[in-house]
Amino acid sequence: MTLEIVIPEAGTQKKTAKDMVFSILVEDKAKTLTQLHRELIRKYHVSVSFQAVMKAVHSLLFSHVLVKEGKVYSLNKDWIFETRNFFDRLYTEHFKVKRLMKRVELGKEIAVYTVHNLLELDRLWNDILTQWAKEEQEDKRNCWMGRHAWWLIPRLQEEDTLHDFMIERGVKTYNVWRENAMLDKIAAKYYSRKNEFAKIMTRIRLPKDSHIAAFGANVIKFEIPHNLSEKLEKIYHHTKKLGDLDIKHAIDVFKENAEIEFTVIKDKFLADKVKEEVISHFKA
Helix, strand or coil: CCCCCCCCCCCCCCCCHHHHHHHHHHHCCCECHHHHHHHHHHHHCCCCCHHHHHHHHHHHHHCCCEEEECCEEEECHHHHHHHHHHHHHHHHHHHCCCCCCEEEECCCCEEEEEECCHHHHHHHHHHHHHHHHHHCCCCCEEEEEECCCCCHHHHHHHHHHHHHHHHHCCCEEEEEECCCCHHHHHHHHHHHHCCCEEEECCCCCCCCCEEEEEECCEEEEEECCHHHHHHHHHHHHHCCCHHHCCHHHHHHHHHCCCCEEEEEEECHHHHHHHHHHHHHCCCC
């Protein structure tokens, strides 16, 4: 995909038709050409022809910034993900804010990544999921088992965007928790309200600091280092109501430096076994 960054100009500078169309679709729902033309005139008080708006829209379509469904146009979620990843890499390289993630291949089917905090781990996981969801045509089951869905605390917006993206592509998500703290109940309710499968099963057998996920032919496994896991447990056990949650302390824990190994195994048979085990908890 050719990456073209289109950002509306700020202040009193003259905006192009592309800038204005982009700005309108960032702030509002999908629109037809006629609606875009009217909204552009109403919002920006400019005299612009319908042909100019049509040309701007077609240019944004050509650059994959917009998509068309029927007669309406909206921002292309694939472009949003590509743009986000581009700026993430640019920021990381330019400012040297992180040590580079290490990747080691153990044969063709196993890759082990070493990340340096929980936020990096979640970003890597999301990127792998996003790429899979874009390409998967057959088995659209996404399954996870673990102790806590801790990523919802620091990265709820990214998680919400990712799951909207997957839902649009027909992905069915099944999440199983092995803990029953108040924040776990909130997390399960969040996924349920997105019409995904969520269940707390405190009797499942899984090492206490381990997570396992499966989608497509991929199995993902990682274990949170014990000292970091203990700090997470304090957050979960001390939060009896939302007012108890110390967001600043929680974010510090998520950013805390720790080497975490994140293993990706390409094995369809094993992936199917994990998916079947997770999904079995939702069968009567």
